[in-house]
Amino acid sequence: MSAQQFTRGPAMRDVAAAAGVSAQTVSRVLNEHPNVQDSTRKRVLAVIEDLGYRRNNTARALVTGRSKTIGVLTLATNNYSRSSLALGVELGAREAGYTVNSVTSDLSVKGLTDAVSRLVFQGVDGIIIAAPLQEAAEKIDKITSRIPTINTDGSSDMGDRKVGVDQDIAAVLATKHLLELGHKTVWHVSGPNEWSDAASRLTSWRRTLQEAGRDVPPVLHGDWSPESGYQNGLILGRMPEVTAIFVASDEMAFGVLRALNELGRRVPEDVSVVGIDDIDLAAFSNPPLTTVRQSFEETGRRAVQQLVAYIADPSISTEPDLVSPTLIVRASTAPPPDGK
Numbered sequence: 043m044s045a046q047q048f049t050r051g052p053a054m055r056d057v058a059a060a061a062g063v064s065a066q067t068v069s070r071v072l073n074e075h076p077n078v079q080d081s082t083r084k085r086v087l088a089v090i091e092d093l094g095y096r097r098n099n100t101a102r103a104l105v106t107g108r109s110k111t112i113g114v115l116t117l118a119t120n121n122y123s124r125s126s127l128a129l130g131v132e133l134g135a136r137e138a139g140y141t142v143n144s145v146t147s148d149l150s151v152k153g154l155t156d157a158v159s160r161l162v163f164q165g166v167d168g169i170i171i172a173a174p175l176q177e178a179a180e181k182i183d184k185i186t187s188r189i190p191t192i193n194t195d196g197s198s199d200m201g202d203r204k205v206g207v208d209q210d211i212a213a214v215l216a217t218k219h220l221l222e223l224g225h226k227t228v229w230h231v232s233g234p235n236e237w238s239d240a241a242s243r244l245t246s247w248r249r250t251l252q253e254a255g256r257d258v259p260p261v262l263h264g265d266w267s268p269e270s271g272y273q274n275g276l277i278l279g280r281m282p283e284v285t286a287i288f289v290a291s292d293e294m295a296f297g298v299l300r301a302l303n304e305l306g307r308r309v310p311e312d313v314s315v316v317g318i319d320d321i322d323l324a325a326f327s328n329p330p331l332t333t334v335r336q337s338f339e340e341t342g343r344r345a346v347q348q349l350v351a352y353i354a355d356p357s358i359s360t361e362p363d364l365v366s367p368t369l370i371v372r373a374s375t376a377p378p379p380d381g382k
Contacts, residue, residue, distance in 0.1 A: 052093040061089040111141050112349060113161030113169040115154070118146040121266055122293060122321045123338050127172050127194065130342020137343075138350045140167070147173065149236060154178040158185050168349045170194060170342075174237045190352040192345050195238055203352070204362040205345040207336040209239050212367040213246035215334050216288045216316040219369055223314065224377045225286035227256045231274045231298060232263050233290040243290050243318070264290070268297035275301025278313075285313055285378040292317040292324045292333055299327060299374070310376035320370050329373035336367045 058065045063086060070078050071086040078086075089095075112135050116124050128144065135142045143164055147157040155178055161169050168190035171182070194206050220228045230247050233240030244261060251258045262277065264270030271294030278284045279302045289295035295317030299309060307313050309329055317324065320335035344363055351358055 052095045054095070057086065057089050057093060057095050060093065061086045108167050108353070109165050110139060111143055111164070111166045112346065113164065113166035114142055114144045114172065115157050115161065115169065116144065116146055116172045118148055119266075123291075123319060124172065126321075126338035127342045130337075130339035131170055131172075131346055132342075133339070134343035134346030138346055140346070140350070149174065151178040151181065155181050155185065158182050162186070162189060168192070168353045170345050170349060172342075172345075174239075190349055190356060192349045192352065194341055194345050203348075204364075205348055206341055206362075206364060207239075207338075207367055208364040209242035210246045212318055212334045212336060213243040213288070214250050215367065215369040216318065217247050217250040219332070219371070220286040220288065220314055220316060220375065221250075221254055221256065223286075223375060225314065226378070227251060227259060228286045228288050229259045229278055229284050230261050231271060231278075231287060231289045231294055232261050233294075234263065234265055240290055247288060264294045264297075266291050266293060268293050268300075270294055271297025272301045274298065276305070278302075279305035279307045286375075287313060287315050289315060289317050292319040292321045292331060295331055295333070296323070296327055299329075299331070303328075309374050312379055314375040314378070316375060318367075324370075325372065327374075332372045332375040333370050334367045335370050337365065341365055 054065050054068050058068045061068070061082075063082060067078065067082065068086055069075075071083050071090075112131070114128065114131050116128055132142055143161060143166055145157040145160055147153040154173065158169065158171070162185060166189070169186055170192050172194045174195050191203060193204050217228050228247070228251065230244065232244045235241065248258050262274040264274055271289060271291075274294070275287075275298035278287055278298070287298060289298055295315055298315055302309055302313055302315070309315055315331065317331050317333040318336065319338075320333045324331040324333050344365070348363060
């Protein structure tokens, strides 16, 4: 029997008939029940593949109360960190036997709340929020009050329901590296104010300088794009007192490097630059970029693991899961020029 014989999609009873077993046995195979003989399991799986059978998630949800689907909210952006995180979620969900429904949004309250509401309406078992919530946090907390939710951004007070990179450590690593090379102070190109990651890095950069007894320069803000890094680099590159710059993302750091090059400021001989993320291109910039590595893909996987545990036992209590970043030293940093 082949899939072409069906004018509709094959049902579980069709699989059972072709395999010579009961529908209950097919259900046990699909749900990985241990009380199925290995030979029977292999025969049923072979028929499933031959017929092209696809499990009816709606019917399964009616029986089990679960759709085996995870909802993910991300921003509508081509930013590297978001796409890498989404890949980690997809891989983690696949490993856990879940599928993923993804929605994107802008940063408006209406956009964020509508996006989360769509996921709830779709009947997902749990939600991963990978976006800064801003003023929408309270409304989203109400919408998700009855559904397991994990936050990877840290902008909402979700207690132990957080998985992410420790941004305090990331900023401290970058700033201390430049100070330990001998730079008197470190300038900072921050991300957007509304992003909690950017705010955390800015706070930790400022605190690290203050604890070291160094002057805290004015902050410049970008929007995560190379263009914004370039524009800020044109400002900093015209200031001879600037010898060290901590940039809140690798993509903005690439823009800073280009601006400094155009202005004749050599990196690292005149100015040292450190980024954050360690995206694939960081090792191939000119010069190769010193940066703080944070694994977005690993964060996505761990968010799924915590969410699945939360779905299985909503009363479970864990500490926030913060991944420690790593400083990757390359050729864009060096001691300051003589006399600086």
